Amino acid sequence: MPDVPARPRVVIIGGGFGGITAASALKRANVDITLIDRTNHFIFQPLLYQVATAELAPSDITAPIRWILRSQRNTEVLMAEAREIDPERRVVRVDDDLRELPYDYLIVAPGSRHSYFGHDEWEPYAPGLKAIEDASEIRRRFLLAYEIAEKSENPKEREEYLTFVIVGGGPTGVELSGAIPFIAKKALVAEFRRVDTRRTRVVLVEAGPRILPSFPEDLAQHAARDLADLGVEIRVNSFVTKVERDGVWVGGEKIRARTAFWAAGNKASPLGKFLGAPLDSAGRVKVSDDLSVPGHPEVFAIGDLTTFQQDGRLVPWVAPAANQQGAFVAKSIIRDTRRQPRKKFHYFNKGDLATIGRSRAIADFGRVRFAGRLAWFLWLFVHIMYLVGFRNRIVVFIEWAYAYFTYQAGVRLITDVERYKPPAQPPTVAGTTGR
């Protein structure tokens, strides 16, 4: 137990699932909380892909962090970016002026960004999906591809604009791949005169031997069949070797496409470096049994920033795990204030869901697992239930009902077009085949 005052100051970095749950669980504790986040909003990550595919509006899956915590009088929220942590002096430095926020307890929950495995030069051609701005960028490229194809006089170019490559066969990649064909073939088809949007081609590229590696093999196979039914081409055991403006190289083959999205890997926030603890190859902090940072019982790391072994398996980087970790570290702080010994964190897997296009999903509850329409209804119900705020629940429910009955995607808005400047092709590197 660290040496802390009677009413400790708790600083929480990050207003995602872990940080918000930790703050909420400390509502009645004898502490003063400052939660900081770079943005003003919590994001319901599991539905972010629906913002990217124009099915939901950004405001449907977000809520202001200070609104969520408005009734906690012991909590203040600052929109600020944590730049540095000094665990010896117990301060967090924020923003450009590196203003110092002192803490007695620190909960570090900053999340992750996508990783290009040393090829950050691919990012302009294949954006990933973490923040609202990422979803807006993917939506812009997805919708603009059809607008540009409709204007193009060149059949080859037109075909390239109707081809989408999605890199990474985890839940995000599968959900993006499943959403695009449906929108292309149902929602858009009546509106274009020159291109046939039904000819949209979606290629899902996965480096491993199968998609959805976190799911049991039979469910993953079911999902792969569902994707194939939608016309998605799945390439497993396929490594991306280069991403260019007009295509993705998979081994020696170039899949010609003007639009690619990246869902292949994560790297933890750079804040992990300041904690003086061992990191894994993705920059994740190896935390102790009680999720504290080795040598610093007053500093906890949770969520995507951490790596934690339990029963020989890694705890997955999913929302329920972050929630459980947030609640656990809050309890540890409360136990500290009561001079009770801390416990060990234990992750309880409530089950896994993934959806594939319309009316299809897979559900994994250990021994009970199933796929199809029932799993899809369960998916709908769970996601509405866990959304934050009555407004968002009702609006998402209506968007989904509208989409279900009209086959439309309700948020087909392209803004900030001037930001869509496909960057010039970089010079061909010797030894590669170039374009």
Added chain:
Amino acid sequence: MPDVPARPRVVIIGGGFGGITAASALKRANVDITLIDRTNHFIFQPLLYQVATAELAPSDITAPIRWILRSQRNTEVLMAEAREIDPERRVVRVDDDLRELPYDYLIVAPGSRHSYFGHDEWEPYAPGLKAIEDASEIRRRFLLAYEIAEKSENPKEREEYLTFVIVGGGPTGVELSGAIPFIAKKALVAEFRRVDTRRTRVVLVEAGPRILPSFPEDLAQHAARDLADLGVEIRVNSFVTKVERDGVWVGGEKIRARTAFWAAGNKASPLGKFLGAPLDSAGRVKVSDDLSVPGHPEVFAIGDLTTFQQDGRLVPWVAPAANQQGAFVAKSIIRDTRRQPRKKFHYFNKGDLATIGRSRAIADFGRVRFAGRLAWFLWLFVHIMYLVGFRNRIVVFIEWAYAYFTYQAGVRLITDVERYKPPAQPPTVAGTTGR
């Protein structure tokens, strides 16, 4: 009647009220239509200020133009920017490559932008409100002002961030001024710990002798009283002489404020210059009785691009006028194809509505005019009714009901924060007092 083929090609520039109505009215005509717009969406302008004040989402008041016109087999929509018009060769040139679109009839309905009356250097400090991106910019500044104030250690700076100056006392300026105090005092107050959002100061600056000059004087006075009740300071007969990063100069006085919005004037699209017709000082085309461009019976100009005298008064630049003009020019084209003589355009004023905050509005139907809650209900009803698409109607209805009962603003999302870089103060010009 111009010399045109049996099935003429009609090009429409602009997918606002005028352009969309013209296209719709030509649905069954023996013509081929190409509608071009820089964006992919129609904007329901009368509610744009609610996007700016975080009450509605951008997708609630927009609809894809090609979705609106999807069932018109004689119509194609191209997302392209009209750059030049050559009325002699009858072509429109679009996009960077100046690709040529030939026409037999041209309907020019590109709308307007805001005008700083020769002081474009004020724009970075006082954005206007025309496009979705403008509304997002205003929303970003409005919400960020409170976030920055909450972080500030400087009481003077904090006060400047809680002060909003709105330049222009027309409907947009009045509606912005009326919305801000309510959100500040009701929705935000519980969420901030260091600033008291009830101390928000809103100053509405109008150059003329009264606000809402297009309304009868008694109704405008009523609106001014409603604004004053909300705490808005109204300055009439007040000319803005300078806009700076940290304040607005009104005559010799500087109103210290970190956020200012511009609703003071419009200038027409620069496309008017290509039509060879006389322009007024705001760049508007003086059109003939049938809304055609003098000397070019095959070219029509409508909406904000035009100036048109009727019974000694100018037709206002409002949505109903643009709609009537769009429908009228469509009918003129149909009459041409039937070898019938054209008619003269006549604007029918259906009445005017404006809302002031929550539960208050004014309604002007010529001899019948009233203010208060009934006018507000009428305003709600009319705006829901005229929205495009069932989805938008139902979502806006829910957003409004939610806001009414919870006193919340539902879309308090700040994105693209890196775009909020208050520009450095320009060097003081000799002869002014500077900052």
